[in-house]
Amino acid sequence: MKKNTRSRKAPKPNIAALSPQAQTVLKHIQKAGSITLREAILDHSVQSLPRRIKDLREAGFNIVGSWKMHPITGQRYMRYSLED
Structure with missing residues (x-):
């Protein structure tokens, strides 16, 4: 019996099925490289970034998040980016 040795690729994401806010967040990440909650709220009026992520x-x-710290206030925040 022959085994199937082909590697399986993940299905291509369906952008059209996303909500308008999720599409906005995706476009921001693709253009700017990443997004924070502050950017989502102020630039795009997206109130629930974790839900859109x-x-x-x-x-x-494949969205990844990394904790950052503001250099002046010391406030921690999450920055989300798209990983290949």
Whole structure:
């Protein structure tokens, strides 16, 4: 019996199935490289960035988050980016 040795590729994400806010977040990440909650709220009026990130992940996008710290205030925040 012959085994199937082909590597399976992940299905291509369906951008059209995303909500308008999720599409906006995705476009921002693709253009700027990353997004923070502050950028989402101030630039795009997206109030729930973690939910939009979850939507993007469920649609098949590999979104990663990394904790950062503001150099002046010391406030910690998450910066999300798209990983290939």
